[in-house]
Amino acid sequence: MTASMPDTYVADDPAGDFPLVQLLTPEGQRVNHAEFAYEGDDDSIRELYRDLFLMRRIDFEAHALQRHGEIGLWAPAQGQEAAQIGSGRALRPQDFAFPTYREHGVALCRGVDPALLLGLFRGVELGGWDPAEHGFALYSIVIGAQTLHATGYAMGLTLDDAVGHNDPERDAAVIAYFGDGATSQGSVNEAFDWAAVFNAPVVFFCQNNQYAISAGTDRQTRGPIAQRAGGFGFRGIRVDGNDVLACHAVTTAAMQKARDGEGPTLIEAYTYRMGAHTTSDDPTRYRDSAEVETWKLKDPIERVKRYLQVQGTPQEFFDTLEAEAEELGKHLRAACKALPEPDLAALFDSVFVDGTPELAEQKAAYIAFRDSLETEGSPA
Amino acid sequence: MTTAKMPLGKGLNAGLRAAMEADEKVLIMGEDVGQLGGVFRITDGLQKDFGESRVIDAPLSENGILGTAIGMTFRGYRPVLEIQFDGFVYPAYDQIVSQVARFHFRSKGTVKMPIVIRIPFGGGIGAVEHHSESPEAQFALTAGLKVVTCSNANDAYWMIQQAIASDDPVVFMEPKRRYWDQGEVDLLSDPFPLHASRVVRDGSDATLIAYGPMVKTCLESADAAAEEGINLEVIDLRTLSPLDLDPVFESVRKTGHAIVIHEAAQTLGLGAEISARITEKCFYNLEAPVIRVTGYDLPYPPSRIEEEFLPGLDRILDAVDRSLAF
Ligand SMILES: Cc1ncc(C[n+]2csc(CCOP(=O)(O)OP(=O)(O)O)c2C)c(N)n1
Numbered sequence: 272m273t274a275s276m277p278d279t280y281v282a283d284d285p286a287g288d289f290p291l292v293q294l295l296t297p298e299g300q301r302v303n304h305a306e307f308a309y310e311g312d313d314d315s316i317r318e319l320y321r322d323l324f325l326m327r328r329i330d331f332e333a334h335a336l337q338r339h340g341e342i343g344l345w346a347p348a349q350g351q352e353a354a355q356i357g358s359g360r361a362l363r364p365q366d367f368a369f370p371t372y373r374e375h376g377v378a379l380c381r382g383v384d385p386a387l388l389l390g391l392f393r394g395v396e397l398g399g400w401d402p403a404e405h406g407f408a409l410y411s412i413v414i415g416a417q418t419l420h421a422t423g424y425a426m427g428l429t430l431d432d433a434v435g436h437n438d439p440e441r442d443a444a445v446i447a448y449f450g451d452g453a454t455s456q457g458s459v460n461e462a463f464d465w466a467a468v469f470n471a472p473v474v475f476f477c478q479n480n481q482y483a484i485s486a487g488t489d490r491q492t493r494g495p496i497a498q499r500a501g502g503f504g505f506r507g508i509r510v511d512g513n514d515v516l517a518c519h520a521v522t523t524a525a526m527q528k529a530r531d532g533e534g535p536t537l538i539e540a541y542t543y544r545m546g547a548h549t550t551s552d553d554p555t556r557y558r559d560s561a562e563v564e565t566w567k568l569k570d571p572i573e574r575v576k577r578y579l580q581v582q583g584t585p586q587e588f589f590d591t592l593e594a595e596a597e598e599l600g601k602h603l604r605a606a607c608k609a610l611p612e613p614d615l616a617a618l619f620d621s622v623f624v625d626g627t628p629e630l631a632e633q634k635a636a637y638i639a640f641r642d643s644l645e646t647e648g649s650p651a
Numbered sequence: 652m653t654t655a656k657m658p659l660g661k662g663l664n665a666g667l668r669a670a671m672e673a674d675e676k677v678l679i680m681g682e683d684v685g686q687l688g689g690v691f692r693i694t695d696g697l698q699k700d701f702g703e704s705r706v707i708d709a710p711l712s713e714n715g716i717l718g719t720a721i722g723m724t725f726r727g728y729r730p731v732l733e734i735q736f737d738g739f740v741y742p743a744y745d746q747i748v749s750q751v752a753r754f755h756f757r758s759k760g761t762v763k764m765p766i767v768i769r770i771p772f773g774g775g776i777g778a779v780e781h782h783s784e785s786p787e788a789q790f791a792l793t794a795g796l797k798v799v800t801c802s803n804a805n806d807a808y809w810m811i812q813q814a815i816a817s818d819d820p821v822v823f824m825e826p827k828r829r830y831w832d833q834g835e836v837d838l839l840s841d842p843f844p845l846h847a848s849r850v851v852r853d854g855s856d857a858t859l860i861a862y863g864p865m866v867k868t869c870l871e872s873a874d875a876a877a878e879e880g881i882n883l884e885v886i887d888l889r890t891l892s893p894l895d896l897d898p899v900f901e902s903v904r905k906t907g908h909a910i911v912i913h914e915a916a917q918t919l920g921l922g923a924e925i926s927a928r929i930t931e932k933c934f935y936n937l938e939a940p941v942i943r944v945t946g947y948d949l950p951y952p953p954s955r956i957e958e959e960f961l962p963g964l965d966r967i968l969d970a971v972d973r974s975l976a977f
Pocket residue numbers: 371373412413414449450451452453454480482483484544548682711713735739742
């Protein structure tokens with residue numbers, strides 16, 4: 272047998288049957304699209320720019336914290352700011368998002384204090400926030416699992432009659448985030464199927480950052496990811512994932528369609544993972560730095576800045592934002608170190624709603640042993 | 652030169668290479684095993700030397716890795732599968748338990764499943780969730796699966812080759828926190844049998860029974876105990892299914908004290924089975940109940956607290972004291 276198959280699909284060809292929806296070029300030019308438009312004004316684009324900028328600062332600070340040993344690991348999202356902010360800002364308060372482990376920008380949009388994201392990576396937390404409070408589920412590390420959770424949540428919305436009333440306060444929808452690698456998992460394809468069968472109000476938002484650790488997209492699929500939806504009976508759309516206006520416009524439309532009771536949509540945000548998979552990864556082993564260089568020219572933040580500058584945004588706006596980012600950095604550095612250390616004794620109480628005698632016994636034994644060490648000192 | 656010094660992970664790498672050289676039907680499949688050489692570099696350099704048809708980067712789907720490997724065995728292949736981390740084997744659990752474990756039985760021996768499922772397991776590396784699990788009992792309790800684990804570089808080198816040569820399916824648990832531990836590998840002498848336990852330190856006062864990552868912890872505990880004049884015997888189980896407990900019984904008959912140590916949770920862990928069998932076979936020799944030192948019955952905790960969760964020197968020596976004082 273041979274593992275080398277003919278390349279029927281060129282992963283970095285953004286044209287083909289699924290042309291990218293783009294509303295802002297890498298040069299910072301607004302362009303029209305036959306179907307999708309960004310509805311906001313320049314002030315709201317400045318708001319988006321602020322989110323993009325702060326999201327990148329979170330990444331930068333987390334990296335530094337990792338290098339200083341304050342967190343053990345970080346999953347950088349650099350390059351994916353537009354996909355996350357564009358989609359995250361298309362959500363309403365009553366909507367719900369199911370993230371992977373890389374959705375730092377979506378977390379920001381959902382009002383989660385970015386410092387709380389660090390708990391998982393510092394090893395003091397397995398969660399860190401209340402999903403219900405933010406409409407933002409806990410980070411999910413097992414690839415693909417959350418897409419089914421999102422689908423079930425969406426089915427719950429339908430059961431609760433929370434869709435299709437033309438009521439912006441009441442109608443709600445769900446968004447499921449996942450990567451290009453995840454599209455190979457059974458769970459993701461099952462989620463597509465269930466969502467289609469139950470006409471569930473869910474948007475599947477795939478950030479195709481072209482890598483699953485070292486594996487390129489052609490290891491996961493031989494056709495555009497967006498095309499997959501058609502086989503399941505719903506629509507797939509391919510959007511320039513480095514264009515925040517396009518991501519916002521497309522997600523806004525798909526979420527509204529879901530809230531209107533018209534079922535699921537798959538959005539493939541075509542983007543690029545600028546950094547390593549995580550701080551433990553060494554991408555020089557599997558990709559060219561030249562490839563990274565070409566994607567620098569398509570930076571999702573730079574193009575918005577160019578646009579805003581041409582529109583005459585005063586320098587003061589950018590200076591103020593820089594100062595705000597500095598403050599955020601300071602907050603992250605201080606808050607990271609201040610995150611409460613886990614207490615193993617307390618963890619025995621969170622296994623179940625109704626604790627068990629076995630756990631109570633183990634907890635007591637643990638505490639007694641710990642206390643004995645404190646009084647006698649360690650025997651070793 | 653017949654011996655070489657290398658880390659445990661390199662021992663596995665060298666063993667995989669030797670197995671691939673010995674049999675062209677051996678192939679490797681897993682996530683990121685090719686150019687990257689796996690996240691722990693256990694397959695480093697193998698794709699370069701054996702090509703993309705024998706070292707296959709899998710799509711991100713554990714169920715796919717297991718299911719397709721089964722099909723390949725029908726073509727005479729001997730797939731060696733890498734599951735990236737312990738916590739990601741569960742999507743493949745159905746194929747492992749309902750398919751891999753049963754084909755030989757259902758076919759009355761006409762269908763063989765020479766599949767090796769390599770799983771880096773256990774904690775102690777400060778990882779995020781799902782990267783520190785110890786699911787070995789879940790495989791050991793499945794009829795039709797063999798389960799082994801190595802604790803040092805020499806065993807890593809030989810056991811992986813023996814597992815690959817086995818016509819039965821073998822779940823090969825790799826103690827990930829020991830991947831970097833150096834050891835002497837004897838490249839020529841006849842290897843110790845795959846499904847055999849062995850005494851790794853002689854002692855007379857009590858018996859420590861461990862496997863995988865905990866063997867080193869037990870050897871360190873024995874060193875510490877020796878300073879206080881207590882002589883601990885340490886047994887490396889190596890094979891978890893089938894169990895080879897004769898060396899354990901022999902030791903316990905001598906010491907009268909048995910302590911089983913594993914990272915996996917206590918309830919229904921391997922310690923429960925081992926303790927039951929010791930009680931059955933050595934009842935009149937026991938001077939204390941068999942004690943288990945294990946992880947608690949919790950999902951694996953956040954890593955900053957994992958040292959409290961995992962059996963360490965303090966808890967093992969405390970158990971020794973309790974057993975001897977019984
Ligand atoms: C079920 C499962 N298998 C393997 C892993 C290990 N792993 C973590 S991230 C990753 C790649 C994910 O790629 P993709 O879905 O494209 O998301 P990205 O990391 O690029 O955001 C893998 C294989 C995992 N977390 N879960």
